[in-house]
Amino acid sequence: MANKSLYVGNISYSATENSLKEAFSAYGASNIRIIEGRGFAFIDVDGDKME
Structure with a gap:
């Protein structure tokens, strides 16, 4: 399993770790760092899972 780190821009300031994990669950989202x-x-x- 080769992990990749994605940059995801233009997200709502009210986005949560849980909402992003749910949105990217099909790609095996694990560590989420919201700035x-x-x-x-x-x-x-x-x-x-990205291929």
């Missing part, structure tokens, strides 16, 4: 007040996040996903 507060900036409207973006980094999400670690299972690289094998």
Whole structure:
């Protein structure tokens, strides 16, 4: 399993870790880092599921 880190921009300032995990669950989202007040996040996903 090769993890990849995705940059996800233009997210709502009210987005939560749980809402992003649900949205990216099909890609094996694991570690989610929301950058507060900036409207973006980094999400670690299972690289094998991205292909």
